[in-house]
Amino acid sequence: xxxxxxxxxxxRLELDVEAHEALLAVLGKFYGDIYLSQEGRLQxxxxxxxxxxxxxxxxxxxxxxxxxxxxxxxxxxCVFVPEELTLAAGAIHVGLCAGAKAGSEKAETILPRxxxxxxxxxxxxxxxRLCPYIESCDLIVGETTCDGKKKAYEAFGASVDAxxxxxxxxxxxxxxxxxxxxxxxxxxxxxxxxxxxxxxxAALHEATITVNAKRRALQRxxxxxxxxxxxxxxxDALLVNQISFYDDPTRFTDKINVLCDEIETRIxxxxxxxxxxxxxxxxxxxxxxVPNWKLPYIxxxxxxxxxxxxxxxxxxxxxDLVDVTKTDLDGLLDALTDRYMKIDxxxxxxxxxxxxxxxxxxxxxxxxxVIHYGxxxxxxxxxEAFKVGKAMTEAGVPYLSIETDYGMEDMGxxxxxxxxxxxxxx
Amino acid sequence: MTETAGLDIGSRSIELVVRRNGATVGxxxxxxxxxxxxxxxxxxxxxxxxxxxxxxxxxELARELCPQxxxxxxxxxxxxxxxxxxxxxRTLLDIGGQDTKAVALLPGGKVGRFExxxxxAAGTGKFLEYTATVFGLSVEEFGRLALRGDTPPRxxxxxxxxxxxxxxxxxxxxxxxxxxxxxxxxxxxxxTLSLLARVGLTAPVVFVGGVAKNPCVCRLLxxxxxxxxxxxxxxxxxxxxxxxxxxxxxxx
Numbered sequence: 001x002x003x004x005x006x007x008x009x010x011x012r013l014e015l016d017v018e019a020h021e022a023l024l025a026v027l028g029k030f031y032g033d034i035y036l037s038q039e040g041r042l043q044x045x046x047x048x049x050x051x052x053x054x055x056x057x058x059x060x061x062x063x064x065x066x067x068x069x070x071x072x073x074x075x076x077x078c079v080f081v082p083e084e085l086t087l088a089a090g091a092i093h094v095g096l097c098a099g100a101k102a103g104s105e106k107a108e109t110i111l112p113r114x115x116x117x118x119x120x121x122x123x124x125x126x127x128x129r130l131c132p133y134i135e136s137c138d139l140i141v142g143e144t145t146c147d148g149k150k151k152a153y154e155a156f157g158a159s160v161d162a163x164x165x166x167x168x169x170x171x172x173x174x175x176x177x178x179x180x181x182x183x184x185x186x187x188x189x190x191x192x193x194x195x196x197x198x199x200x201x202a203a204l205h206e207a208t209i210t211v212n213a214k215r216r217a218l219q220r221x222x223x224x225x226x227x228x229x230x231x232x233x234x235x236d237a238l239l240v241n242q243i244s245f246y247d248d249p250t251r252f253t254d255k256i257n258v259l260c261d262e263i264e265t266r267i268x269x270x271x272x273x274x275x276x277x278x279x280x281x282x283x284x285x286x287x288x289x290v291p292n293w294k295l296p297y298i299x300x301x302x303x304x305x306x307x308x309x310x311x312x313x314x315x316x317x318x319x320d321l322v323d324v325t326k327t328d329l330d331g332l333l334d335a336l337t338d339r340y341m342k343i344d345x346x347x348x349x350x351x352x353x354x355x356x357x358x359x360x361x362x363x364x365x366x367x368x369x370v371i372h373y374g375x376x377x378x379x380x381x382x383x384e385a386f387k388v389g390k391a392m393t394e395a396g397v398p399y400l401s402i403e404t405d406y407g408m409e410d411m412g413x414x415x416x417x418x419x420x421x422x423x424x425x426x
Numbered sequence: 427m428t429e430t431a432g433l434d435i436g437s438r439s440i441e442l443v444v445r446r447n448g449a450t451v452g453x454x455x456x457x458x459x460x461x462x463x464x465x466x467x468x469x470x471x472x473x474x475x476x477x478x479x480x481x482x483x484x485x486e487l488a489r490e491l492c493p494q495x496x497x498x499x500x501x502x503x504x505x506x507x508x509x510x511x512x513x514x515x516r517t518l519l520d521i522g523g524q525d526t527k528a529v530a531l532l533p534g535g536k537v538g539r540f541e542x543x544x545x546x547a548a549g550t551g552k553f554l555e556y557t558a559t560v561f562g563l564s565v566e567e568f569g570r571l572a573l574r575g576d577t578p579p580r581x582x583x584x585x586x587x588x589x590x591x592x593x594x595x596x597x598x599x600x601x602x603x604x605x606x607x608x609x610x611x612x613x614x615x616x617x618t619l620s621l622l623a624r625v626g627l628t629a630p631v632v633f634v635g636g637v638a639k640n641p642c643v644c645r646l647l648x649x650x651x652x653x654x655x656x657x658x659x660x661x662x663x664x665x666x667x668x669x670x671x672x673x674x675x676x677x678x
Contacts, residue, residue: 413525417542
C-alpha cells in the first residue's frame, strides 16, 4: 500500500504526501497482520487484497481518469444517500467513512472531544489532507442521522467545495416518509445541477437494477455464511462490505459473485476457515470503516468466528432491495423512498424492527451469541445496546456489549472480555 | 494424577498454585514489575512445569517462556477457583490491580453473565493505590486510615485523576484525612455495586482479588449488601487456583 508510483497523483490532489505515505505504511502492516496472516482464505480474496492495496492508488487513478472525461464524483458518509440517483446522474458514488485515528488532533480543533471516532476520523482525514477520495469529490453529501454528524458537517462543509446535507427523519410516520421523499427529490436536483445531466426514468431504472444486483451479491454472500464450518472469515466478509463502498459497482458485483461460487464449492466439500462447531458470533451495532478491523480481529483470534455484521457496513446496507416494477420516474422515486425508509438505523425512534432483525439474523446464521459494538460517544447505538441486550435475553441468545473506539490501548481488556464470552459458549 | 500448575499474571502481582492428586501442594506470589518475563524465569528456575495453565492480563506473555502452556481468562479462572472454595457462592466480585469484574456464577463455577470495567482504572485497585499516594501512604495504611473515618464526604468522581482533584479540594476545605479516605473507599464500593447489579446480584457474594484484602472495602461491602461477602483466606490466589483446577479437568 506504500507504493510510491502514485506519488504524482497524490501530489496533484494536494495530499500531505509524507504523512499519507506514513499512513499507508501503517495500514499495510496492519493489513498484513490481520488479513494476510489468515489461514484457509478463499482464492477470491485476491481481489480483496488487490483492491485494498490499490485503494488509494489505481482506484483513485481510475476516478481521476473518469473525471477527465467530465464525470463527477460524489462522496457520502451514510447508507441513506441513494446511490441509485448518483449513478443515474452519471456520477461516481464513493463512501468516505474512515476507520483510523489519523488526523484526530486536527479534528479536535473544530469538534468537541466527546465526538465519536468515525466523525473525528473523516474530519481529521480532510484537515490533515490524507484522503484522496475526499480530494477527488465534486460534491460531498452529509446527512442528519445523529447530532454529532449533523453539526460536524457545518464545520466540515467550510473546508470543502460543495456540500449537500440530506435530512433524514427520525420517525417512520407518513409525514416522515413525505419529508424523505422530498429529500430524495432535492438530492436528485442537486445531482442534476452538478452533472448537467437530467435523471431520466430509464437511467434511474437501470441504475436501480445495478445497485440491486450489488446488494443481491452481498445478500448471497451473507446467506452462505450460515454454513458450518464457516466458509469465510468475518474479517474477509467485512472487507467485502467495506470495498462495496469504493469499487465500481458492476465490477464489484461480478467479483463477489465469483467469490460466492467458490464459497458454494467449499461448502459442498464441507470445508471452512474454522473447524465445524467453532463458536459463531454475530456482530451488531455501529459500522466498521476501513481499517477498523480491531474487534473482528480480537473475536477471531479468541477461538470464535464471525458469521454476520448487523451494521451499515453489512446487513443494514444490503437487506432491502428497491422495487423496480414501476418504471416511471415518480414510481421509481417512491420505490427508492420506501426502500430507504426501511433502514433500521438507531437514529430512529422507536426502531423496534432492528431488535427483530437481529434476533432473526442470529437464528438464520446459527449464531451462538451476539456482540454489540458501540463506538464511544455514539449515543443512538449506546441506547440501543441496552434494548438489544434485553431482546437477546428474551430470545435466549448469549449477549456481550462492547463500547470502544479506534484506539488500541484497550486491546488487552477487550480480549479478556471477548475470550471470556467465547469461553461461556463452548 | 499428574501435577498441574496455575499461573495468574496480573497487572500488579503474579501468583502460582501447584496441585497434585487433587490437593494444592505449593503456592507462591511475586510482584509483576515492569519485567514480568524475568519474574517468571525467577519463579521457575528449573524451567516451567509440564502442565501449566496461565490466566490474567499477561497470559499470552507466558507462552514466550512456555509455548505448551494453555490459557484461560481470569474471569473463568476466578470463577472456578472461588467456586471450589465456596461452592455456595452465586456471584463473584473480583477487584484486581486494573480491572473490576462482576460474574454471575452458575453451578460448578461456570460463568453466567459478566461485567467488567472499561479501559479506565475507575474503581479498581489502581484507584486506591493512586489516591493513597495523594496522602503519602501505602495502600494498607490508607485502608486502615479509612476505617477511622465516620462522616465521609460523597466523592462523586469515578475518574482516578478527578478523584484526586476532588480529594485535594476536600483537604483544602478542612475535611479530615480519615473521612476523605473513607469517601474514596465508598466511591469504589458504589461503582462496584452497579457492576454487580448488572449481572443480577444474587447472594452469597464471593469477593476475590487483591482489593479483597482491604478491610475498609470489605466493611463497606458488608454494610451495603447486608451480609459479609465470602472472602477466601488468600483472595489473590483464586485465579491461579482456578487455572490449575481447570487443567485437572482437561486431558493433557
